[in-house]
Amino acid sequence: MSTHIGAAPGDIAETVLMPGDPYRARWAAQTFLDAPRLINEVRGMLGYTGTWRGHPVTIQGSGMGMPSLSIYANELLREYGAKTLIRIGSCGAMQEAVKLRDVVIAQTASAASTPSSTIFREMGFAPSADYRLLAAAVAAAEEKGLTPHVGGIYSSDTFYDERADLTEQLQRHGVLAVEMEAAELYTLALRHGARALAVLTVSDHLVTHEALPAKDREQSFGDMVEIALTAAFA
Numbered sequence: 001m002s003t004h005i006g007a008a009p010g011d012i013a014e015t016v017l018m019p020g021d022p023y024r025a026r027w028a029a030q031t032f033l034d035a036p037r038l039i040n041e042v043r044g045m046l047g048y049t050g051t052w053r054g055h056p057v058t059i060q061g062s063g064m065g066m067p068s069l070s071i072y073a074n075e076l077l078r079e080y081g082a083k084t085l086i087r088i089g090s091c092g093a094m095q096e097a098v099k100l101r102d103v104v105i106a107q108t109a110s111a112a113s114t115p116s117s118t119i120f121r122e123m124g125f126a127p128s129a130d131y132r133l134l135a136a137a138v139a140a141a142e143e144k145g146l147t148p149h150v151g152g153i154y155s156s157d158t159f160y161d162e163r164a165d166l167t168e169q170l171q172r173h174g175v176l177a178v179e180m181e182a183a184e185l186y187t188l189a190l191r192h193g194a195r196a197l198a199v200l201t202v203s204d205h206l207v208t209h210e211a212l213p214a215k216d217r218e219q220s221f222g223d224m225v226e227i228a229l230t231a232a233f234a
Ligand SMILES: O=P(O)(O)O[C@H]1O[C@H](CO)[C@@H](O)[C@H]1O
Pocket: 019, 020, 021, 063, 064, 065, 088, 089, 090, 091, 159, 179, 180, 181, 217
C-alpha cells in the first residue's frame, strides 16, 4: 500500500492506463479487460487490474488536475514500479479542424506551471511523450480507420479559463486541445525512466462551444482505450 493507493505491491501492472475520472476507470476495466478486479478505492479513486490479450494492465483514476495526477503517478512509479503510463482523457478542442469525439494524441504538453515547475527554476521544460508509444498509438488509431490529430496540447490548471488572450496565442501556435494532466505525467515519466503518452477524446469545443454530457465522457470513449492498450503492447 502507498499513501493514496490501497493495492498490494503485486496488484498493480507495469502498464497503467490513467483516466481522470474514476468511473471511466471502472467502465474501461469492465469493458476492455479480462477478469478485472478492484485494487484501489482509497478516496473513491478507483483502480482495477486485469488482463488484455494476456497482458496484465491496471486502469487507475488520476483525479482532475496536475496536483492530483502527480500524487497517483508518483506512487505508481516510485512504489509500484509502473513502467508505462498512458492517460486516457477528455479534452477541449482548440482548433476548428479538431471535431467533437475526435482522437488527439499529445506529442507535447505545454503548461503555464506544473507541480514540477519549481524544480526547473527559470527553465521552461518541454514535457514530451515517449516516441515509440506515440508512433504505436498513431498506427493503432489508423488501423481502426481513424485519423488522429497528433501534436501539441495545453495542460491547464483551470477548466473555467479566464485568459482569452492565452487561448488565442496557443491557437495561433497550433495547439490542438486543452486538458489538465498530461504535462505533469510526461515530466514524471521522464524523471523516472518510464514511458508516457496521452490519448484523448474531444468532449468540448472551445471554438464551436459544443459539449458532451457527463455519461458520454464516462462511458463512450472506447476508441482511445483500445488505442492505448494496443500501443502499450505493440
Ligand atoms: O476526462 P478527464 O480524464 O478527467 O480529463 C479532463 O476532464 C477533466 C475536466 O472536466 C480534467 O481532468 C481534464 O483533463
